[in-house]
Amino acid sequence: MDVISNLGLGFSVALTIQNITYCLIGALLGTLIGVLPGIGPVTTVAMLLPISFTLPPESAMILLAGIYYGAQYGGSTTAILVNIPGEASSVVTTIDGHAMARQGRAGPALGIAALGSFFAGCAATLLIALAAPPLATIALQFGPAEYFSLMVCGLIAAVVLARGSLLKAIAMVVLGLLLGLVGTDVNSGARRFNFGMTGLADGIEFVAISMAIYGIAEVVYNLEQKQAAKMVTGALGRVWPSFADVKQCAGSILRGTGLGAILGVLPGGGALLASFAAYTVEKKVASAPRQFGSGDIRGVAAPESANNAGAQTSFIPMLTLGIPGNPTMAMMIGALMIHGIAPGPRVMTDRPGLFWGLIASMWLGNLMLVVLNLPLVGIWVRLLRVPYRLLYPVIIVFCCIGAYTINNKAFDVFVMSFFAIFGYVALKLECEPAPLILGFVLGPMMEENLRRALLISRGDPMVFLQEPISLAFLVLAAGLLVVMAVPAIRIRREEALKE
Amino acid sequence: MRIRAPKDFWSGVMFCAFAAVALFAACGYSMGSAGRMGPGYFPLLLASLLGALGAALMGRSILVGGEPVARLQVLPLAVIATAICLFGLLIEPLGLIVSLAVLTVMSAWVGAQFRLAETVALAAALILFCVGVFVYALGLPLNLWPSM
Numbered sequence: 001m002d003v004i005s006n007l008g009l010g011f012s013v014a015l016t017i018q019n020i021t022y023c024l025i026g027a028l029l030g031t032l033i034g035v036l037p038g039i040g041p042v043t044t045v046a047m048l049l050p051i052s053f054t055l056p057p058e059s060a061m062i063l064l065a066g067i068y069y070g071a072q073y074g075g076s077t078t079a080i081l082v083n084i085p086g087e088a089s090s091v092v093t094t095i096d097g098h099a100m101a102r103q104g105r106a107g108p109a110l111g112i113a114a115l116g117s118f119f120a121g122c123a124a125t126l127l128i129a130l131a132a133p134p135l136a137t138i139a140l141q142f143g144p145a146e147y148f149s150l151m152v153c154g155l156i157a158a159v160v161l162a163r164g165s166l167l168k169a170i171a172m173v174v175l176g177l178l179l180g181l182v183g184t185d186v187n188s189g190a191r192r193f194n195f196g197m198t199g200l201a202d203g204i205e206f207v208a209i210s211m212a213i214y215g216i217a218e219v220v221y222n223l224e225q226k227q228a229a230k231m232v233t234g235a236l237g238r239v240w241p242s243f244a245d246v247k248q249c250a251g252s253i254l255r256g257t258g259l260g261a262i263l264g265v266l267p268g269g270g271a272l273l274a275s276f277a278a279y280t281v282e283k284k285v286a287s288a289p290r291q292f293g294s295g296d297i298r299g300v301a302a303p304e305s306a307n308n309a310g311a312q313t314s315f316i317p318m319l320t321l322g323i324p325g326n327p328t329m330a331m332m333i334g335a336l337m338i339h340g341i342a343p344g345p346r347v348m349t350d351r352p353g354l355f356w357g358l359i360a361s362m363w364l365g366n367l368m369l370v371v372l373n374l375p376l377v378g379i380w381v382r383l384l385r386v387p388y389r390l391l392y393p394v395i396i397v398f399c400c401i402g403a404y405t406i407n408n409k410a411f412d413v414f415v416m417s418f419f420a421i422f423g424y425v426a427l428k429l430e431c432e433p434a435p436l437i438l439g440f441v442l443g444p445m446m447e448e449n450l451r452r453a454l455l456i457s458r459g460d461p462m463v464f465l466q467e468p469i470s471l472a473f474l475v476l477a478a479g480l481l482v483v484m485a486v487p488a489i490r491i492r493r494e495e496a497l498k499e
Numbered sequence: 500m501r502i503r504a505p506k507d508f509w510s511g512v513m514f515c516a517f518a519a520v521a522l523f524a525a526c527g528y529s530m531g532s533a534g535r536m537g538p539g540y541f542p543l544l545l546a547s548l549l550g551a552l553g554a555a556l557m558g559r560s561i562l563v564g565g566e567p568v569a570r571l572q573v574l575p576l577a578v579i580a581t582a583i584c585l586f587g588l589l590i591e592p593l594g595l596i597v598s599l600a601v602l603t604v605m606s607a608w609v610g611a612q613f614r615l616a617e618t619v620a621l622a623a624a625l626i627l628f629c630v631g632v633f634v635y636a637l638g639l640p641l642n643l644w645p646s647m
Binding site for chain 1: 506507509510513514517521524525528529532533534535536537538540541542545546548549552553555556559566568569571572575576579580582583584586587588590591599602603606607609610611612613617618621625629633637638639640641
């Protein structure tokens with residue numbers, strides 16, 4: 001059995017003292033920022049990119065991945081106890097979770113969220129282990145034309161599933177692609193868009209632009225919002241859900257896990273979309289749906305399983321194709337590139353220790369989270385009392401040190417300042433930053449594949465339509481755009497994403 | 500002619516401005532042909548597309564209604580952006596400790612509830628943490644004090 005020997009290799013990497021430590025740090029840090037509103041996994045991963053440079057690549061990826069799924073656990077804690085979703089992916093958990101807390105059943109709600117997440121985590125880990133190798137084998141057959149069309153399709157799908165105006169999101173993708181091209185052209189050696197600045201010879205630093213947009217710009221934006229003081233509820237009740245609770249939730253957990261796992265793989269998917277979809281489906285499918293909204297335990301189980309499953313399966317396209325489905329995955333690709341590893345299907349064959357070690361660490365991290373989280377709930381809740389006025393200078397300081405230390409260049413700090421201003425203006429104009437970051441990561445790869453595809457076809461653009469796989473991707477992308485242009489569907493999408 | 504969707508309109512203006520800068524710069528790079536792309540080919544393609552998208556947004560904002568732009572809070576943005584640039588300017592000549600102190604105090608000052616004593620304590624704690632973690636634990640090459 002290949003899977004077993006591969007997972008064996010993975011555990012031999014993940015179970016070294018060093019990597020267990022980084023897994024634990026990642027999971028705990030993830031829970032911490034999951035609990036704190038106003039700082040999310042994207043910001044945290046961006047802030048840790050420079051630090052991860054000093055670690056071996058295996059440890060770096062394990063640490064960063066832990067933050068992403070750890071945040072899913074942490075986000076639900078505050079959603080249930082204080083009605084504040086620590087993460088966007090826990091927004092729906094507040095509906096039934098907090099209602100349960102008000103009825104004195106906070107304990108079982110937390111318990112079922114943790115159990116559901118753990119089950120989803122195990123299932124998703126297994127799914128990655130099973131699905132990734134065949135996918136990577138297929139991807140290895142892709143030529144430049146297929147890759148180019150896959151990227152077009154991935155970017156379009158990510159945009160369709162994003163919130164807000166479609167036109168703005170596409171424009172942000174194109175702008176991101178352009179920004180990704182800044183710097184020395186690998187083929188001709190020409191210096192592009194450097195406007196006479198030597199600091200831009202290697203392009204815009206990924207760490208600087210991502211921290212600017214997800215760190216600094218968000219801080220400035222949050223400073224305007226009113227910080228309402230929230231009350232913490234009293235007793236937790238019994239933490240472990242009763243047998244009846246578990247029995248009632250089994251179906252919801254299974255459905256949430258399945259739906260989340262599928263939605264996580266899609267570009268633009270991940271934890272956020274998964275939790276919303278799971279709650280909506282659960283309301284339709286479950287018996288006695290009227291209890292939803294007034295403290296139904298199934299309304300906690302389904303979205304919490306789904307967001308954890310989605311968080312983990314979104315690693316599949318990142319690991320096998322080198323294509324990021326959401327901004328956090330773009331950060332992970334950035335982390336790989338900082339270590340000089342080209343993301344794509346070869347990661348699995350060239351660095352099996354990294355690949356399988358990361359997967360094994362996800363299961364390990366989920367186990368740690370279940371064991372540690374419930375006893376630590378009290379501490380997490382107390383952390384909520386940290387006011388934002390103390391938190392945001394910390395974010396700014398870490399971003400600045402990170403931007404400076406990545407290359408020891410003050411120039412990157414100035415770049416960060418510039419893009420912070422841009423990011424704030426974009427937020428104000430309701431231009432979502434996620435498509436920009438995805439485009440930024442894919443820009444150079446996209447140009448390279450376009451160039452190679454057209455070189456092979458001697459300049460004939462029909463090559464993208466003649467290769468069947470490439471054609472399929474392009475038809476899919478065009479189909480998505482057409483569907484979105486139909487007004488009736490557009491309105492439904494807006495409703496579905498609003499909630 | 501009335502702008503009905505200011506958010507869309509100004510987004511369009513922003514995208515067109517980026518496209519114009521990119522087009523202007525990309526004109527200097529050799530285009531090549533589709534089969535042998537020069538460094539200017541793909542940027543020119545993207546910049547034209549961006550310009551078209553920006554123009555479409557501006558055009559639509561005249562036809563279809565939309566939300567007004569919320570007021571920009573210029574002061575926090577300006578102070579924080581300046582503080583970050585100052586950090587970049589100061590870190591090499593004055594070292595980590597001084598530049599962190601300046602950055603923390605300036606950032607905290609611009610928030611709604613500034614308290615001097617608390618900020619000084621926060622700055623001290625942050626400096627201790629950063630020196631401990633980044634300089635001693637991770638061994639990053641950062642000057643602590645002004646270099647003479």
